[in-house]
Amino acid sequence: MAHPVDVHVGKRIRHRRWLVGMTQQQLAERVGIKFQQIQKYETGANRVSASRLWDIADALDVPVNFFFEGIESEGAGTQTGETIPADIMGDKEALDLVRSYYAIPENQRRRLFELARVLSDVA
Secondary structure (H helix, E strand, C coil): CCHHHHHHHHHHHHHHHCCCCCHHHEEEEHHHCCHHHHHHHHCCCCCCCCCHHHHHHHHHHCCCCHHCCCCCCCCCCCCCCCCCCCCHCHHHHHHHHHEHHHCCCHHHHHHHHHHHHHHHCCC
């Protein structure tokens, strides 16, 4: 059975790879391994060594600690009134929304952000 930390790190690898629009094959080539190994990392079936995690972080342009963010609060309940899933980055719709959001020009993105804040305050 996979260790929860390995599963969390794998999810973070998958989500970052997806957000930057990289395939498993492309990431594997950048890191110098087979794509099947990336699959195993992303599911938590195989542990990622420190040096390999360093290479993956470099290929995905994030600091190594990115892969551990949120681990201490994983599984914790949400604040009162919130309906955000514990693993928001595991929700494909949320990831699609984030990708689409960052594809919008910055000035329009800021206005959209303000609109979303106003709407969420009303709800």
